[in-house]
Amino acid sequence: MKTNLDIIRATYEGASADNGKHLLAALAPTATWTEAAGFPYAGTYTGPDEIVAKVFSRLASEWLDYRATVHTYLADGDRVAAFGVYSGTYRATGKAMSATFAHLYRLEGGKIVSMEQYVDSAIVRQAMQA
Template identity: 65%
Template sequence: MATNLDLIRRTYEGTSEENGRNLLAVLSPDIEWTEAEGFPYAGTYVGVDALMQGVFKRLGSEWTGYHADVHSFIADGERVAAFGVYSGTYKATGKSMTAPFAHLYELRDGKIIRMRQYVDTVLVARALT
């Protein structure tokens, strides 16, 4: 049986398509996903459809080469943290960014029930204007 750390790793370490499939497979139907205040998609999204429409569809349509490159993971029971760097080019301005992030996941019975994003939003915002 896969550990919580294994489940989260699989959402980052493959191709974009693999990561997306792996994420969908481990999201609780009533996921609570919080994007940091000051981030372009700030707020809490409840449910898979709200998350896909409010965050991932927009990332795919508004950015070129958007990527979350994780360099470290920490697992503590039902919580897993991922630390890394976002990168990408905002289509509307043509400006690129790189910004450090942390994602804190809470899992129950092999499903992500909560995620909270921490990110240097100033570095992201510079690409938007």
């Protein structure tokens, strides 16, 4: 049986399409996904469809080579934290960015029930400004 850490690692460490497939499989039907205040996609989204539409579809259409590269994971019971760096180039401005992030996941029964993002959003917003 996969551990909570295995489940979260599988959403970051493969090809982009595989990561997305693993994330969708791991999300509970009522999972909440909170993008940090100040981040361009700030808000709390519920369920896989809303999470994909409000976060991942926008990232894919608005950024070139957007990546979330994790350098450290910490697991403690039902919680897994992923620490890393976002990178990408905003299509509308052509500006690249590299911003640190932390994601805190809570899992129940092998499914992600919540994710909360912490990020240096000022760096991301700078890339988005002409």
